[in-house]
Amino acid sequence: xxxxxxxxxxxxxxxxxxxxxxxxxxxxxxxxxxxxxxxxxxxxxxxxxxxxxxxxxxxxxxxxxxxxxxxxxxxxxxxxxxxxxxxxxxxxxxxxxxxxxxxxxxxxxxxxxxxxxxxxxxxxxxxxxxxxxxxxxxxxxxxxxxxxxxxxxxxxxxxxxxxxxxxxxxxxxxxxxxxxxxxxxxxxxxxxxxxxxxxxxxxxxxxxxxxxxxxxxxxxxxxxxxxxxxxxxxxxxxxxxxxxxxxxxxxxxxxxxxxxxxxxxxxxxxxxxxxxxxxxxxxxxxxxxxxxxxxxxxxxxxxxxxxxxxxxxxxxxxxxxxxxxxxxxxxxxxxxxxxxxxxxx
Amino acid sequence: xxxxxxxxxxxxxxxxxxxxxxxxxxxxxxxxxxxxxxxxxxxxxxxxxxxxxxxxxxxxxxxxxxxxxxxxxxxxxxxxxxxxxxxxxxxxxxxxxxxxxxxxxxxxxxxxxxxxxxxxxxxxxxxxxxxxxxxxxxxxxxxxxxxxxxxxxxxxxxxxxxxxxxxxxxxxxxxxxxxxxxxxxxxxxxxxxxxxxxxxxxxxxxxxxxxxxxxxxxxxxxxxxxxxxxxxxxxxxxxxxxxxxxxxxxxxxxxxxxxxxxxxxxxxxxxxxxxxxxxxxxxxxxxxxxxxxxxxxxxxxxxxxxxxxxxxxxxxxxxxxxxxxxxxxxxxxxxxxxxxxxxxx
DNA sequence: GATACTCATTGAATCGTTTCGAAGGAGGGG
DNA sequence: CCCCTCCTTCGAAACGATTCAATGAGTATC
Numbered sequence: 083x084x085x086x087x088x089x090x091x092x093x094x095x096x097x098x099x100x101x102x103x104x105x106x107x108x109x110x111x112x113x114x115x116x117x118x119x120x121x122x123x124x125x126x127x128x129x130x131x132x133x134x135x136x137x138x139x140x141x142x143x144x145x146x147x148x149x150x151x152x153x154x155x156x157x158x159x160x161x162x163x164x165x166x167x168x169x170x171x172x173x174x175x176x177x178x179x180x181x182x183x184x185x186x187x188x189x190x191x192x193x194x195x196x197x198x199x200x201x202x203x204x205x206x207x208x209x210x211x212x213x214x215x216x217x218x219x220x221x222x223x224x225x226x227x228x229x230x231x232x233x234x235x236x237x238x239x240x241x242x243x244x245x246x247x248x249x250x251x252x253x254x255x256x257x258x259x260x261x262x263x264x265x266x267x268x269x270x271x272x273x274x275x276x277x278x279x280x281x282x283x284x285x286x287x288x289x290x291x292x293x294x295x296x297x298x299x300x301x302x303x304x305x306x307x308x309x310x311x312x313x314x315x316x317x318x319x320x321x322x323x324x325x326x327x328x329x330x331x332x333x334x335x336x337x338x339x340x341x342x343x344x345x346x347x348x349x350x351x352x353x354x355x356x357x358x359x360x361x362x363x364x365x366x367x368x369x370x371x372x373x374x375x376x377x378x379x380x381x382x383x384x385x386x387x388x389x390x391x392x393x394x395x396x397x398x399x400x401x402x403x404x405x406x407x408x409x410x411x412x413x414x415x416x417x418x419x420x421x422x423x424x425x426x427x
Numbered sequence: 428x429x430x431x432x433x434x435x436x437x438x439x440x441x442x443x444x445x446x447x448x449x450x451x452x453x454x455x456x457x458x459x460x461x462x463x464x465x466x467x468x469x470x471x472x473x474x475x476x477x478x479x480x481x482x483x484x485x486x487x488x489x490x491x492x493x494x495x496x497x498x499x500x501x502x503x504x505x506x507x508x509x510x511x512x513x514x515x516x517x518x519x520x521x522x523x524x525x526x527x528x529x530x531x532x533x534x535x536x537x538x539x540x541x542x543x544x545x546x547x548x549x550x551x552x553x554x555x556x557x558x559x560x561x562x563x564x565x566x567x568x569x570x571x572x573x574x575x576x577x578x579x580x581x582x583x584x585x586x587x588x589x590x591x592x593x594x595x596x597x598x599x600x601x602x603x604x605x606x607x608x609x610x611x612x613x614x615x616x617x618x619x620x621x622x623x624x625x626x627x628x629x630x631x632x633x634x635x636x637x638x639x640x641x642x643x644x645x646x647x648x649x650x651x652x653x654x655x656x657x658x659x660x661x662x663x664x665x666x667x668x669x670x671x672x673x674x675x676x677x678x679x680x681x682x683x684x685x686x687x688x689x690x691x692x693x694x695x696x697x698x699x700x701x702x703x704x705x706x707x708x709x710x711x712x713x714x715x716x717x718x719x720x721x722x723x724x725x726x727x728x729x730x731x732x733x734x735x736x737x738x739x740x741x742x743x744x745x746x747x748x749x750x751x752x753x754x755x756x757x758x759x760x761x762x763x764x765x766x767x768x769x770x771x772x
Numbered sequence: 773g774a775t776a777c778t779c780a781t782t783g784a785a786t787c788g789t790t791t792c793g794a795a796g797g798a799g800g801g802g
Numbered sequence: 803c804c805c806c807t808c809c810t811t812c813g814a815a816a817c818g819a820t821t822c823a824a825t826g827a828g829t830a831t832c
Contacts, residue, residue, distance in 0.1 A: 083539075083561070083563070085787090085789085086790095087788080095811075095812085096811065096812045096813070097788090097789085097790095097812085098791080098812055098814095099810085099811055099812070101789070101790060101791085102811085105790085109809090109810080110810070110811085111809085111810060111811090114810080114811085128537050128538065128539075129538060129789075130481075130538065130539060130787085130788050130789065131537075131538025132486070132538075132539065132540070132787085132789090133481050133788035133789040133817090134538070134788080134789050135477040135789090135817095136475075136477045136478050136788080136789070136790095136818065136819085137788080137790045137791085137816075137817050138789085138790065138791095139817070141477070143540075145520075150502070151496055151502035151505065157495070157496035157524060160496065160525075161524060161525050164525045164527065164528050165525075165527075167528075168525075168527045168531075173528075173530075173534055173535065174524075174528060174531060175490075175520040175521065175522050176522065176524070177518070177519065177520050179502060179505045179506060179509060179519075179521070180505075180509045180510075180513075182509065182510075182513045183509050183512075183518075183519060185518075186512070186513075186517070186519060187518075189518055190518065190520070192473050192476075193473065193474060193476025193477075193479070194473075194475060194477065195476045195477070195488075213471075214473075218428070360706070361705070361706060361709055364706055364710050365709050365711075366710075366711040430817090430818055430819080431819060432819095440782085441781065441782045441783075442782090442783090442820095443781075443783075443784095443820085443821080443822095444780080444781060446819070447780090447820095450820085454780080455780070455781085456780060456781090459780080459781085474818085474819070475817085475818050475819065477817085477818080477819085478817070478818035478819035478820090479819050479820075480787095480819090481787050481817090481818080481819075481820095482786070482818080482819050482820045482821085483787085483820065484787070
């Protein structure tokens, strides 16, 4: 590979002139511009990014660290991030799809290969984040308790309002006339699941439902986990008319189990998810859920990151609203409710 | 940030000793090892990756360039790549999800920020690839005509056998007794679509079907495009009993249109896709399709890349088999076929 | 006791850029 | 004719690591 020295020699100018030509062509005279330009072409010169990074102490790259790429879900998030990075002249790289990639992701942070990071990966520990975050490499965490942001000047947070989402789900089910609930939670240490749980129970409590009597089972946020949780509940002879799963994947599993046992959704039991993944719209019956604004989350995260990269510290966390999406799996219970609470005509 | 000099000073040794300690601790004496180690801890020293890259001329990073992340489809591919990079001690980064990110992706290539690249993005031109590929940055292209690989010593290719896939689709529809076909192709310049098309027609031709009479419409590989293509065909009063779409997304669009027009699948018309995206299993009726082994493709690509990074040149391209996945959307036509070809009992 | 060998340590060069201060020359104003 | 300014170009010093040949001390060999 030709270096800037080779170009300088070929064009008979100094290295600094070539560098100047590269960054601000108008600053060199017509004549040299020509010579340098043709030398660049002839030698197929391409600047070495690593050398530039070393000298400028910037990589012009920001990293998005995910533990999963499934669905347009995350792809939307990334698109949101990229909308902003594009306007800032930064390049976005994504890392950390599989578990074992964790080391590689940390390396990018540790060795300062990016100028900033957006992290949506529960496997990356907050301690590591605090250690690696700095003025020259600020970090935005997504969907981790907002409290995480308070620990360091260079870490801030963006999250969907999971608690409100849980509340919306609860209200919706109540509004539709359901009264005997089951909650299928995520992993015990999932902050998201905890907040959705709390919001859900708040809604029930407000309506006078004794939440102590609402069974809670923990799943793993995956389809199979949801299916197993539901099976277990049914085998225990549990009766209910509405299931709220802490995410759509598990809700799909729930529907699968119900379908296997010939329990009709929503006639016999309603199912509600959280996330609004693409599949939710396509399954039959289609799944009512709480929509998370992934694109907006991506935009917000990158906006925060940009502020941090511009020197701002202790940026307050941002919470984005979720919205209720009503589909077939929670169709009105009016009829059934009528059977229960009103005298038959 | 502390540098290696700071550590050296704190530990009262030379920079080279610290460097040696970092890479081969057993090579420094017990005493200095202690001192250096504690200096490292005290100063929170972390080596600067950029400086190391510059000196060693390696980044230990390989890039995967995608134009799309939708579905576990690509996430599988990345997982396959990562399985290999993990064992090689390399870090995988993904780039190029949105259109405007193209520049950023090219920058990573142009400026040599990765040691190798796997490319699945029709928007990155082959010309650029040939220009940027080199012994120190070999490239593997996915799902681009294999011929692309023949153009440079440092570019090789991996692809699913699209033509065979198309053939399998054709055979399957014929076996099920369908006889009047429609093909919904991808964009005109999609090599993949062309191969699927050719395979499909080969099967029909073999069975004595006059492929000249099979209508072909070009879509954009997206759901909406498939829906529009199908609408257009129906409005033209076209009759058919089987539609083969060049990918699942378009097949979904086709099913949507059919459902709107109250045409039953597969009773009135069969639909077949290509890719085997996750949704294919969930829609109703579920979609018969051709499965692409994404995980294996990722593994194969990374394996090729590793060989190239080890100095091998002109590595022959690899083709992986596709498989037929039969679901509900192409249920047997026996009854209908009976009506057509056999005397009713 | 001289020679050879091992082992830990070091100084200096190098990777390929950017950047800063200064030099040199041209042109304009007084 | 001199001084000032502006423009173009340049040399040299970073940036922070790795690497290699050289040094010196200690030990083994004969």
